[in-house]
Amino acid sequence: MSMKALEWAMYDVPAEMVKGALLRILLLLADHADTQGRGAFPSQKRIVALTGYSRRTIQNGLHDLETAGLIRRGDQRITEHLGKYRPIVWDLTMKDFRGAKTTPLKQPPQGAQTTAPLNKLEGRNQGRKKTSLGAQSGAQHDCAQNLYKEEPYIEPRESNARARKQIPIPADWKPSEEHRALADRLGIDCDIEAGKFKDRALDTGATSADWDAKFRIWLMRGHELGYTTVKNQQSARKYTWASDEVKRVIGTDLEGTDDYMELACKVADLLNQGLDPDMLRRQLANVPGDAWVEQLFEQEAAA
Template identity: 25%
Template sequence: MSRAATDWAWGLEIKASQKLLMLSLADRADELHCCYPSIQRLVKDTGMDRKTIGKWINQMIEDGFISDTGERKGKTKQVRVLRLNIEVKEAQKRNSTKFGNNTKNGHETSPILDNKRSQNWDAESVIEPNIEPTLSARGQFISEAAKRRIGISPNGEIPFPPAFKPSADHIAIASEKGINIETELLNFRDYHQARGTKLIDWNSAFRVWLRNARVNPLSGRQRSEPESPHWNSPEGWKDFI
């Protein structure tokens, strides 16, 4: 994981669904801010469907937030290796200066995808079946009160909800990773309240946070201290190829 990439992703002024996807990419980024999570992994992290993920990936490449390095990984050698362009300023907004292979900016940035690359992304998507229901599908069975408790807003972006409670999914992730969910919830709350973050779906954002958390056996209920990156090692990538 690249902490610099994660901090950069939180600061971007982009749509909430794009930001959630960018956070998932940053969660898998190495020290060079490169990552290659499979489409299935991004579906699990964000709760979005493959089509939406493909659309936002292509859009963020076109806007210059990420670049396609041209390298391919995965079992089929079709998973794109993406690089997060953390040099892009936090205040960058959509419909401002466009990026891509356009020399009007004085230099070249990320290449615009051609049809072949887009098809490669879709081909990898078909290979990996979706085994986890999306948040939108589950949400049809959740009451409005429950949605408020887990931080899902039907009316646009909201600050961190005071009544936010971890879901069963959050508890399962924390248990699987061996982390203290109460400590992580405090860290998550303080981090975003200090920055005035507003999101549509705090439930999914906390899921990404937990997947990003590291185990600190000495911390107990104390705040965990940063440890050495895990996702940068070849062993750490095996689960996501």
């Protein structure tokens, strides 16, 4: 929330420019802006919920405020972490309309002003004269300005992408404990995905203000679309009949025979079940060629 932006919307914008719903929409944007009146990105759904107006009224109101020069489109990179459907980022123009204001209100008679709240206000502001109701409103406005001047400057939130520089992925970047917990919850192999994520960032030359947040989005988006590596996933067929390991187990004696393809496929199945190629080769070293199939079936049963 920015007191300066709210003060501008309430006091510096002429009333004839923000009639009806426009004022409430402008105040809501000012409430979401930073200290400079920039970076307000409430979604239309949120504006509808807070104001009670229809979506069409909100859309027309934003268009009218932009046409009147009260707001303009800001840095849209602020919402890049929100995914595909991102709200529009608005900046308040903070123009000085004080020169365009109408004449002040007529002052009421002197006898109509003495009230208890006014006396308290006079007690806080020593030396300030009793004035008409219109001058009293001006005094309250001055008080709001003084309060703002005493307000300390608040640093932009860390999540505000505009406040930080877009940098390439650091060479020593690695997933955090938070990433690993998220990956475990989603059933994803965090180390494999981190490697893919870093390689892609280096290959494309991408930059980001928050690489940790970008990797969290990578994990969640990949889980939704189903292209992440499942944790502890093993390939369905690591070896095939043409694998070098299969050839080493069978050797060259049987290569070219009618039974070679059947034997090679059987050996590949055993290796895919977890048998060590060297151990299997030693076990079959002294087995006659005509007994290979029976021996392989025994090995399969044992596996």
